[in-house]
Amino acid sequence: MDEIIRAAGALLGQSLRYPVDLGGSSRSTVLRCRTATGGSVIVKAFADDPEARRAYTGETAGLSLGLAGPELLAADIERRLLVMADLGDVPTLADLLLGTDPKAAERGLLEWARGLGRLAACSVQRRAEFAALWQHHGQGLPSWEDEPWQRQNVDAFLDLLTECGLTAPPGLADELTAVGTAGGERYPGFTPGDTCPDNNLITPEGLRLIDFEAAGYQSVFLTAAYCRMPFSSCWCVYQLPADLAQRIEECYQFEVVTQYPDLAEEELWQAGMAQAVVVWTVDTTLRLLRRALPQDGRMHRTRRPVPTRRQVLRHRWTSALQLTGYPAFTSTMRLLLSELAAGWDVPELPGYPAFRAGAGPEAVQTVNSRGPETAGG
Structure with a gap:
């Protein structure tokens, strides 16, 4: 440290002191430090392995666009180190959804959806710039676009179905192949890559995003799905009022629609x-099922309340x-x-605590003590 x-x-160009560990992950260390002038900054240092190097490139290239996250103050490619402006101790969208104020949670969700939509729209013309930034900060690894995880x-x-002793219905491979990147070729938009609730800060100036490790361009539908299913790849998964x-x-x-007018067509x-x-749904199954089969477990190590893997899987499968x-x-x-799920003795996935009728005070952690996002539990 x-x-x-x-x-x-x-x-x-100035000394830093009084570091506070903000959690980080296996890929990175994240610290809040005081500056010599009395302010504070966020320091993020990445490990030396392929995934961490790609995360450094995504974070640095994504922040360099200056579209949504904190200001990037400095970056060191050799050390895989960057320094960002500190957005302060403000609530996250997760804090609001897991809290007890339905109005605040509703406002936060609407601000989140509008903010992500504006980000996707305003970024359409800057795709080449992002590609150049990726090359500049690159660690010799392909971007997410060059290695599409969807395919x-x-x-x-x-393979997972076979591993579970299940026979895939005829035509499944063709259907999944046809889905491809869900329209990424025709309707790309920039995303930080991990727009889960605890990476969305509700500041006095509006929505600000953090965690750009998986930044890149993907189908706007993949981001929009976070509204419908909500928070497709995250740990903070409950049901929203319809x-x-x-x-x-x-x-x-x-x-x-301001950038892609044909998306106003309902059928499309x-x-x-x-x-x-x-x-x-495929991605969630791949991330959670192997861990859920032997025994259930919570979707996050430290945050409470939080659903279990089996609750989330059964809900995703049923909704699909x-x-x-x-x-x-x-x-x-x-x-x-x-x-697989018939014998899972777990309750149905409930609604978000903030919207539960008569919800009492919840033991919800604040942004000051939030840990790393662990979508797979």
Whole structure:
């Protein structure tokens, strides 16, 4: 830690002190440090392995666009070290959703959806700039666009079904292959990559995003799906009131239509959203199922309240049964529910605490003590 602080101070041209560990992850160390002038900055240092190097590149290139996150003050490619402006101790969207104030949670969700939609829309013309930034800060690793995880997940999902002793329904591979990147080629938009609730800060100036490790361009539908299913790849997963889920999706759609006018067509929008739900349901199953089979576990090590893996999986599979146009995929969901989830003695996934009628005070951690996001538990 002393070495990180010294190197970060040298980058800024002033000494840093009083580091506070903000959690980080296996890929990175994140510190809040006081500056010699009395202010504070965030220092993030990345490990030396392929995934950490790619995370450094994504974070630095994404922040360099200056579209949504904290200001990037300095970066050192050799040390995989960067210094950001400190956005302060403000509540996250997770704090609001897991709290007891439904009005605050609703405002936070609407601000989140509008903010992500504006980000996707205003970034459309800057894709080449991001590619150049990736090359400049690169660690010799491909971007997420060059190595699309959505397509890689197809074979992995089929292998997982076999591993579980299940036979994939005829046509499943063709359906998943046809879904592809859920429209990423036609409707790309920038995303920090991890827009889960605890990476969305509700500041006096509005929504600010943190964690750009997986930054890049992907289908706007994949981001919009976070409204419908909500928070597709995250640990903070509960059910939203149906009318509110529809409103936040409409907020996002309203913003992206400014750049992609044809997405105002209802049939086209619904088709893209269905593809995104397929993509994220497959991804969630791949991330959680192997850990959920032997025994259940919570979706986050420290945050409370939090659902369990089995609750989330069963909810995702059940929700996917509503899809039309993907008969093999929905048959697969029924197979997973009947063969694997039938014996799971867990309650149904409830609504977010903030929207539960008569909800009492919750033991919710604040931004000061939040740990690293651990979507897989």
